[in-house]
Amino acid sequence: MKLVKRRAGWVLTLGLLSMLGWSLAVSASMPSWFDPDYDCGRAFPQAEGDLRRVDEQWLPPRAGCDFGSGEVHQFISTTRSTVLTVVFALTAALTVLGLHLVLRRLWEPQGILRSAEAVDLRRRKLKHLGLGAGATLLGLAVFTVASVFAAFLGGPPGMVIVALFATIALSAVASTLDREYGPLPSTARDSRRRGTLTGCVTFTTVFVLTVASGKFPFYQLWIAPVGALTYLVVTGLPWSRQSQRQLS
Structure with missing residues (x-):
């Protein structure tokens, strides 16, 4: 269990990647968003009339093709829906475990206090701000492209997972840079807390501005x-x- 705690970030990353894979699997199990008529027509050739609408539900995964005859044909089988629901439960549990372990590290003992003695703080500050701003710029540019693919390939759950992954990645990078180049005197716990705050505030800002x-x-x-x-x-x-x- 101690090894798992030390690898909390990897546990959380594995959980998020697993959930992203789940969202892609569910999306692939549904009628294509750009040509649902073809998919529903091929799956139910006996259905009469033209496709009126597709009723989709992500949990448990369901997709119904409505041809206007009063009967809704289920595109996803009960077996597949059950399997995908179980997979979601497992991946969600892994993600929650990882998140719990990561957050617990914010309240661990402080650790060794690193002194500012014999350290060029001005140079350290410039490295901290410069490297962090560059990493944030590049990371959010990648996220912008990834979010488009997540929207079309993973649907709403995929977008949420990618956004959560981006927030955690920003926090992790900020924490690492703070530990390496952040203000002194400081401890490892201080760096984790400052980095987490920085990542969350940064992503919240761009999210709010995008909505606005x-x-x-x-x-x-x-x-x-x-x-x-x-x-x-x-x-x-x-x-x-x-x-x-x-x-002072």
Whole structure:
């Protein structure tokens, strides 16, 4: 169990990837979004009339082809729906376990206090802000493209999973950079807390601005520089407080 705790991030990543795979499997089991008439017609050649609508449900996975005859034909078999539901339960449990282990690390003992003695803090700060802003810019640009694929291939669950994955990835990168180049004196727990806060605030900012712009659920590339700027602001605050303490 101690090994699992030390690898909490990997457990959470595995859970999220498993859930993304589940969303792709469910999406592939449903009629194609760009040509449902063909898929429903091929699955139910005996049905009379033209396809009126497709009733979709993600949990438990169901898809009904309605040809207007009063009978809704189930596109996903009961067996497949049951298997996908069980898979969802397992992947969700793994994800919740990983998230629980990751959050618990925010309340672990502080650990060794790293001193600022004999450290060029100005150079350290520039590395921290520069590398972090660059990583955030690149990461959000990749997320913008990934979210489009998730929307079309994984549906709403896929989009939620990719967004959660992006938030966790931003937090992980911010925590790592904070530990390596962040303000001193500091502990590993301090870096994890600051990094988690930075990642969550950064993604929340671009999410809110995307919704406000009316573009949601499709993110635009402008979120990358906005996210990088948000990272600089949030990360710069601890450095400002450290400078004030030194002056006092």
